Every structure is written in C-alpha cells, then in structure tokens.
Amino acid sequence: MTERKIRVLVAKPGLDGHDRGAKVVARALRDAGMEVIYTGLRQTPEMIAEAALQEDVDVVGLSILSGAHMALVPRVIELLKANGMEHVKVFVGGIIPDEDVPRLKELGVAGIYGPGTSTEDIVRDVRAAVQGVASS
Amino acid sequence: MNLVENVLEGDRLALARLLSQVENDTEEGRAALEALFPYTGNAHLIGVTGAPGTGKSSLVNQLARHFRKEKGCRVAVVAVDPSSPFTGGAILGDRVRMRDLAGDPGVFIRSMASRGSLGGLATATAAVTQVFDAAGYEMIFIETVGAGQAEVDVARLAHTTLVVDAPGLGDDIQAIKAGILEIADILVVNKADRPGAEYTERALKGMLELAHPTRRAFLHHGRPMGTSGQEEEPRDAPLWVPPVLRTIATQGEGITELAEAILHHAEHLRASGDWATRERARLQSELDALLQEMLIARFREDVPQARYEEVLSRVFQRALSPWEAVRLLLDGRAS
Ligand SMILES: Nc1nc2c(ncn2[C@@H]2O[C@H](COP(=O)(O)OP(=O)(O)O)[C@@H](O)[C@H]2O)c(=O)[nH]1
Ligand SMILES: [Mg+2]
Numbered sequence: 001m002t003e004r005k006i007r008v009l010v011a012k013p014g015l016d017g018h019d020r021g022a023k024v025v026a027r028a029l030r031d032a033g034m035e036v037i038y039t040g041l042r043q044t045p046e047m048i049a050e051a052a053l054q055e056d057v058d059v060v061g062l063s064i065l066s067g068a069h070m071a072l073v074p075r076v077i078e079l080l081k082a083n084g085m086e087h088v089k090v091f092v093g094g095i096i097p098d099e100d101v102p103r104l105k106e107l108g109v110a111g112i113y114g115p116g117t118s119t120e121d122i123v124r125d126v127r128a129a130v131q132g133v134a135s136s
Numbered sequence: 137m138n139l140v141e142n143v144l145e146g147d148r149l150a151l152a153r154l155l156s157q158v159e160n161d162t163e164e165g166r167a168a169l170e171a172l173f174p175y176t177g178n179a180h181l182i183g184v185t186g187a188p189g190t191g192k193s194s195l196v197n198q199l200a201r202h203f204r205k206e207k208g209c210r211v212a213v214v215a216v217d218p219s220s221p222f223t224g225g226a227i228l229g230d231r232v233r234m235r236d237l238a239g240d241p242g243v244f245i246r247s248m249a250s251r252g253s254l255g256g257l258a259t260a261t262a263a264v265t266q267v268f269d270a271a272g273y274e275m276i277f278i279e280t281v282g283a284g285q286a287e288v289d290v291a292r293l294a295h296t297t298l299v300v301d302a303p304g305l306g307d308d309i310q311a312i313k314a315g316i317l318e319i320a321d322i323l324v325v326n327k328a329d330r331p332g333a334e335y336t337e338r339a340l341k342g343m344l345e346l347a348h349p350t351r352r353a354f355l356h357h358g359r360p361m362g363t364s365g366q367e368e369e370p371r372d373a374p375l376w377v378p379p380v381l382r383t384i385a386t387q388g389e390g391i392t393e394l395a396e397a398i399l400h401h402a403e404h405l406r407a408s409g410d411w412a413t414r415e416r417a418r419l420q421s422e423l424d425a426l427l428q429e430m431l432i433a434r435f436r437e438d439v440p441q442a443r444y445e446e447v448l449s450r451v452f453q454r455a456l457s458p459w460e461a462v463r464l465l466l467d468g469r470a471s
Contacts, residue, residue, distance in 0.1 A: 040232035
C-alpha cells in the first residue's frame, strides 16, 4: 500500500486577476510533499466544489483579494456540504479584515492568512488539520 | 450500500472516493476493482501525449466538449502530471485549460500525480481508467506527463493514441523523437495559428515516412504480445496510416476533423481485429504482473525471512551465484 498523500485544491474564486499568492502557496504545499490541484483564475464556487469532489481532496485553499470573501466563502462551504464533502478543510488567504474573521471561523474555515504569512505556517496548519481528521 | 454499488449507480462522490482507494492501492480499492471487472471493456480509451505546452489539455477540453455535444456520451479525463522526485509532491494544473467542461454532469476529470512512475503515466492510471469504464464513461481521455521521451505506456493502455506537437518549441525534430512517432495513431499539429505550423507539419510527415507504420505488436518478455492466442488475424486488414491534422485548440479549430479521425480509428481497430488484439495484450500483461506479484507473495509466506537473508549473504560472499540461490530457495538444492 502506498503512503496516503494529502490532496489540496488551490482555487482563485472571484474576478480579481492576481494569482501570484495562490501559486506561491501551491508550490510550498507541493514542496511539503502534497498533491496540489491548481485550477486557475476566476473560478465560481460551483466550479470549486465540483473540482473538490472529482479530485477527492482533503483541503480546499481559496485565495481571495477582491473583497468578496463574505459572499464567496460561505457559498463554497455550502456547496461542499451539498456534495457530501463536509469533511473537507477550507483555508482562506488574501486580504480579510479582522472583523470578518469570527464569522468565517464560525462557518468552519480552518485557517485565515493575510499577506506576508509564512508558507511554513500554512503548510503546518494544513497538515495538522488533515491529520486531525484522519485520527478522529 | 458499498462504494462499488454506488459507483455502478452513478454516484459521483462514491466514484471520486473509489478512485482514491484505487490510486492508493488499498485493500478496498483492490476488492472494488475485482468486483467491477465484469463491467469493464466498453470504453474507448484515448491517450494524448506530447511535450509539455503543446496544448494537450486544451485539446482534451475541446474534444471532450465536442463528443458531449455530438454524441452525448459520458466522458472521463485522467490527467497525469509529474511528482517531484525530491519531495513526492506535485502540482496538477491541467484543469486550468479544461474550464469549459465545468458544470457538465456527463464529464468527470481526475488529476493524477505520476508518483515516481516513469513512462508518462502513474502506476494506477490503468486501474483508474477501469473504474471509469465500469462506471459507464464511454470515452476516456488519458493525458500523459509528456516528458518528451517515448511514452510507450500510454500506447499500451489506450486504443487510440494522439501525439501532439506544436510549432515554436525549438527544434521540431527534437520535440518529437522517432520513438514517440511510432506510438502515434493520429498526429496533431496544434497551435496552427502560430508561425511555423507548416514546417512542423512537413517535418512530421517526413519523419512518418521513415517510421513507416507496420502492424503494431508490443513485445512482451521478448515476444510479440497478443499473438499467442487462438484468434486469427484478419488477413487483408488495411494498414492504418496515421493522419497529420492541424488544430487551434484555443479557438476550437480543426476539432471536428480530429474527433472524426478518432472515431474513424476506433472503427478501423474493430474492423481489422486490432481492437481485440490490443485488449488481449493489455489483459495478458495485467495478468502476468498479478501472477508475478502473487507468486512472490506466496514464496515469502513459505520461506522464512531468516532463510532468505542467509541465502542472500551467501550470494554476497560469492559462495553462491544468484541462479544457485534461486534454485536453493525454490527447490532446496543449489544444483
Ligand atoms: N496560440 C495557441 N496557443 C495554444 C493553443 N493550444 C493551447 N495553447 C496555449 O498553450 C499553452 C499550453 O497549453 P496546455 O493545453 O496547457 O498544454 P499541455 O501542457 O500540453 O497540456 C496554454 O497557454 C494554452 O492556452 C493553440 O492552438 N494556439
Ligand atoms: Mg496539460
């Protein structure tokens, strides 16, 4: 039996066209031994949930710089649930004002990262979140 | 209800889960493959290979869309990208070019990391296509890593192999080596909107004449595969000459012609008896691989590890040759 790989979907919902941050995170996760499915720019929540299902990922990482996170994140989480993927851990990176953080956490977001977060922290949190699921 | 039943009933979540089990080669995955085997053998497997950046994913996107629209058949895509040999991680980016397929419940895309396997596919790619086949996907596209060497694995797995080239990749003769030409059933010059497409096409046609198509028979253990059986090869079966087709994947140009060539090739395989020959060859190598694995497992059960180690150290001391060691382990005598 092969060692189980952590699979992560890195997606960029919304209309802003900057995916540099998403790519940096994708590479860091790859360098930590994970399999990262990269879907590119301008993904709708529907596309993200569908890809998460088809790829049977453990983690969805959303990069949102447009300020639309309070619309996009709940929608993605809702669609994941509708697909039977409620076990998937959702992480959000981007420019998220402090006052939005509690609401996102309440929705079940496992981690929120602003600009300048070290990729090491993200890698560690992702791994911990997935291993937490595996052992429960 | 178990995963297998759910997969057969069209449950996509169950399918996704089962694909992971199969990819990870778990007990459950193996048992499921066994249960699903009677439902396989219906899909047309189409391999897509060629150097990175030639437009394989973009072509698969267009072809899948075309077949969904024109034939309404269910389409699966298995896209393989390389794993890093250092970390074991991978970035699987083929979906970026397949966004037109989103939202269509008749399409299922699965990305796979090569996980250390060479030859352009992952070890579990064949098993993954079997699951799709059993789940009722009638056309299955397999996009390879496209590392540029002869990617023979995909030709062995697929019924129809597309080799994709594009102008502007540097030296065209280098971009496509003779070895990869031999596995092509259809040659595609993509990015025909780019300067140099004509030259690429001419170069390919020239090389094709050299690598003139003969009946494709894979060597297996040094002898041709699939020729050991009872079935007669139809005598006057026409030879398939790989067509060279131009496409612009980003604009959907040339896709209808390419799709027709794919269907035409499937007809040719059926009419010539090559479809059955290939199936047989594929199943034979699968059977052989399983036999090997099981025989070794049984041997390990019968022979204590200490005994094995003892013989190994005698080989190491040059007191026994490897051949003597095998005889000793299997028959109890070295001679
Ligand atoms: N100009 C042009 N670009 C194309 C064409 N097909 C694909 N591309 C572009 O070539 C790049 C690589 O395409 P991709 O499908 O990812 O290639 P792959 O690595 O072989 O899967 C992308 O930027 C595509 O948009 C084409 O027909 N013409
Ligand atoms: Mg690709």
